[in-house]
Amino acid sequence: MASRFDNVPHRRALFDRRALAERLAQLEGRNADLRRAATAELKAALETGRAEIARRLAEHPSRGLEAAAAQAFLTDQLLTLLYDFTTERLFPSTNPTAGERLVLIAVGGYGRGEMAPFSDVDIGFLTPGKQTPWAEQVIESMLYALWDLGLKVGHSSRSLDEMIRQARGDVTIRTALLEARFLCGDRPLYEEAAARFKAEVQNDPRAFIADKLAERNARHLKMGDSRYVVEPNVKEGKGGLRDLHALFWIGKYTYDVQRAAELVGAGLLTAAEYRQFHRADNFLWAVRCHLHLLARRAEDRLTFDYQREIAERMRFADRPGKSRVERFMQFYFLQARTVGTLTGVFLAHLDEKFAARGRRFGLPSLRRTSRKLHGFVLQRGQLAIPSDDWFAGDPVRLLELFALADRQGLEIHPLAMRAAARDAKRIDDYRDDPRANALFLDVLTSPRDPETVLRWMNEAGVFGRFVPDFGRVVAQMQFDMYHHYTVDEHTIRAIGLLSRIEHGRLAEDHPLVTGVFPQIVSRRALYVAVLLHDIAKGRGGDHSILGADVAERLCPRLGLGDAETETVAWLVRHHLLMSATAFKRDLSDFKTILDFAEVVQSPERLRLLTALTVVDIRAVGPGTWNGWKRQLLATLYHSAEEVLRLGHKQIGRGERIAAKQEALRAELGWDEARFSALVRRLPEPYWIAEPEDVLVRNARLIEEAGDAQLRIGAQVYPERGATLVTLYAADHPGLFYRVAGAIHAAGGNIIDARIHTTRDGMALDNFLVQDPVGRPFDEAGQLSRLRSGIEEALANRGRMIDKLMAKPLPRPRASAFPIAANVLIDNNASNRFTVVEVNARDRPALLHQLANALFQSKVTIHSAHVATYGERAVDTFYLTDLLGDKIGAGSRLRTIEKRLLEAASGEAIVEAA
Structure with missing residues (x-):
């Protein structure tokens, strides 16, 4: 047991087992009094141990795995002492029969030897057959004591046959028992249980893998299906601890590895990837332990108020244009992205191992017709590279990989993604290469599915290397309650929305932009503007002005002409103008429309700005777009379009009032005298301000x-x-x-x-x-x-x-x-x-x-x-x-x-x- 906790220093300072055992041995009285007195001693030891763990974490705030192991070690000591006290002092069995055997095991995360300060204590009691009265007394007494200690206990009591039957029928029980660890009791009974589990349950890895992946997908969907939500769940969210645990479970079930480090020997991760695994695991555990200590309970959602405090605890510092909490959360999202990358590579290896048995894990069947692959190869329906040094031979292939995946409608093989991530820095010297820029622009403005391919490019790190300004906002959160995603995720989602609007797939939600899109001439400039509209966030100035500077510098490199560059820079500079005017100004005041139209100047810019505004708002997150915003933007668009088309002198205030009054009279069907009386009562500004349906x-x-x-x-x-x-x-x-x-x-x-x-x-x-x-x-x-x-x-x-x-x-x-x-x-x-x-x-x-x-x-x-x-x-x-x-x-x-x-x-x- 000690070897599992080798990374926990000075264990006696956490829990002095010998001293506490001596105090328990000196207790006297009847059973009820003995249990109360023992519980009081154990509770004091628990509080002392927790305080020591909290002190160590405050002193070394990034040692998450050490803190998690220390909590599991502390719990081990409590449970073993409690078990010994219960079986030796409260309910001694002087002449036990073969059926009066009992073993206590740790299961789940506790079995793995990792616990946050207020995690559930997951334990199991195993008996060889039907539970005896003695075993019932021991189990009941221990559970009452644990509850009196204030612990939240997840427990089960099973015979060996029940354990096997339930593990076969329930993947959750099977997963918990997969990490079972002996704590105390009858060791031969534990070894028999472990042998039976391995022989009778742990024998269909493909079904287990499929179950865990389906469970993971359902969990992601529940948590928002993005690793870039700004209040992530550290344990259950996409890119969180549970995803790392799933990799270990699958590796353990398939290759019988005992520690995550053994995934390297099994060929599932390289040594470098295991270091990434370990770094992410350590960081996420540190965050989770800080969360529990701050909340004084089991809390896994990293809400805004906790983000501030944990950023301070983990000693992140402010930088120009970026606060400590934004830097902390950017690092968090980079670790979450690492978890996603490791998952892809890990599953690729498993896919190869089980290829002969059927379809790939979680991936659709793809057509396998002949294609021009420009030296790339097809590997089980996925785009792969012919050799490990493929990108070193011509780094422009890093972009060709994604452009080809887009054109051919192919997924990219995870091992090709691994090589692209490893070699992404090679593109640095080819940023000015016309071939590379043309390929990137093809992906960005793709008539197919630019969002998916750009997200792959971002996951591999190629996007941020090729466009360093974009690299600066990768995983950058916006510390407010309005934006739901990081800047890079928001941008890629906006591009995806623009593509779906262009193809008419969001006509019901966005009839205005869907209707005007065919009239847009500068389509390429629009897609580039959506890419760049938030690219200068976090620089300590007005991101619209700074972003326009980026556009003027970047657009010529991408191959845009002078006119397109000017259009993109203008759109980035003014991308907040339309929403600010529509939502914060009185659109019935004609000067509002005139001032807006004076900045916009042309119907083409108005169409472009409207499209950019809509996807920018919609990509902020769920619930930000509604009918009210749609109506305001449509009103502003039509009013400004009328001014730009006719000029403000060609349609006067009097004519507009007369037209509204005539429409109202027709709708009401009133006689002349009755309607004239209404008109006389209502002032002129009223007729301008209100739309016809409100009139x-x-x-x-x-x-x-x-x-x-x-x-x-x-x-x-x-x-x-x-x-x-x-x-x-x-x-x-x-x-x-x-x-x-x-x-x-x-x-x-x-x-x-x-x-x-x-x-x-x-x-x-x-x-x-x-x-x-x-x-x-x-x-x-x-x-x-x-x-x-x-x-x-x-x-x-x-x-x-x-x-x-x-x-x-x-x-x-x-x-x-x-x-x-x-x-x-x-x-x-x-x-x-x-x-x-x-x-x-x-x-x-x-x-x-x-x-x-x-x-x-x-x-x-x-x-x-x-x-x-x-x-x-x-x-x-x-x-x-x-x-x-x-x-x-x-x-x-x-x-x-x-x-x-x-x-x-x-x-x-x-x-x-």
Whole structure:
């Protein structure tokens, strides 16, 4: 047993077995008292040992395997002492029969000799046949003692026959027993069990491998099916510890290896690959042990708040443009990528071993027609290299490998991937080679499946070597709650989305881009722009400006002409323009459209920018794209396209209002007098601001209200993926902030608001509302609560502050991110309004608090636009003074800025005076 824990130094400092055994021997009393006293001694020893492990990990924060082995060693000592005490003092068997034999084994990860501080203690009790009363007493007593120690125990009690039968029928039990290790008890019985397991269970490696791979695929799917999710699961996630364990299990089952190092002798890994295996294993165990110690429980998800603390514990340091937590997570993802590469190579060897028995593991059948392979070879349907020095002969072949795989629709043999990863640095001297650049551009702009082949190229390290700027963002996380993937994974996903849109496979989600794609002339420039749009992240400056510089330098090397290079650089420089305009500005304000069109300048650039914007948002992660964003971008696109095509002087404000009014009259079917009365009541800006379908809904609500002073409409608005809440009420100061508070108290999240006042003094306000996860606010109970909440708020029934403070924080993890509140005031963005943009940490009732501050500043809010980017909220208000003019006085603007900053920065919810 000692040899298993040779890497644990000063073991007596962890657990002084001799001293504790002597104290246990001195205990006296009846069984119940003895067990309690022994448990107290063992618990003290457990706490001392855990504290020593934590101290050592703090002193040497990267020694993960040592910490994991130390925890297993500590558990071994506790269990063996407890077993001896139970069988010798509590339930001694003076004359045991052959059936009264018992052995205690460690199984699973504990059997392997690796445990995190709060891992389950997985043990098994084996008896030769049916359990005897003596064995039942021992097992029961030990389990109660372990539970009293505060340990979470995974246990089983089986006879040898039951063990064999259950192991045959359940791959999970089979895997746990595969790592079984003798702890204490009857050793001959253990040896008999091990021999029977090997002879009767461990005899169909192909079925076991297939089961483990299917289990792995299901686990990956559950965990997000990417090793680049920004809050990974260290144990179960793709590229995590469980993937490394699966390799060892398969090697042990197939080749009977006892330690991971023996995978080299079995020919499954080279010595260099085992070093990578060991390095990844050690790092991941260190992270997992730190996680458990921080959480004080079994916690395997590396959430944002823990990332910060572990980065500090593991002594990562800030660098220009990259924080310590980003550097830590980049290293984490590089290790996860290593795990994926090792898995591919490992399975390739197994594939060769079991080739004669059937189809390849987890890989589809591929057509085997004759192809031109340019010196490459086909090996069981996969693209392979003819010799190990193939890339050394001509390093451009490193790119040809991937280009050929793309053109021929072939998978690349893992051993060819291994050679490409080993030789990737050879491409450094061929970055300017026209052949190499042409091959790379062919893959990037492939009409087939560029995402898959680019991901292979990235996994092999060829991508980052050939495009060093891309290499800088490989495995680089973005430490926020908005981006779900690392920069390289986000970029490759965006390219894949663009390809699927081009082929019409996402027409339902993206009808606008699907429709305009055939009109795009600069297709090649668009794909390059998607590649480069985030390439300068992590450099300590504006990544859009820095990325445009990269584009101007890189595009000529790739073979793009001057015009294409200019287009790519422009797209990278302005890739955030369209989303910022659509989500943070009032699209009914014609100056917004004019300013946007002035930057865009041409219909072709507008089409390109729209496509880039859509795939950039969609590739951020699940749930970031919705109907509301689609509608806003479509509105901006069509408005800007009209300006670029006709010029803003060719279609005036009056003509647009007249056209909307005519369409509304046709839809309503009202007579002239009735419709004219409605038109006279509504101010000119209202007709510009609202889309035609909202005009119809508002008109019908006003008609239903009649002479009533309050009417609330709430209905799902599927075109925008939200619920439209319309308030028709007697106007009075503070109405907006009260309604905003009521909507939040009812569980709603306001994403857009337009505020209007009729000429006879009625407020007509339209709010778009979603639930906290971005879906329409549409349940009958929700809508009922919302209506009654607004009525109570306007009638001043009950204190709004009490209702708001009772709401739980929807995003408690946001506290992990430092966000300084900021207020930007722009008097040039609109001809009629002062535009105020507030950046702040997203939190409950933020909009209510900001509107409250504006109410106290005695200004009129005409529209409010809410955008959220994970933990960050950006709220934009279009304001005038009480006379309807822009706010021009500097002192007045400074007062507004001060109040908004206080509202945005404060976590406490305050009531307006």
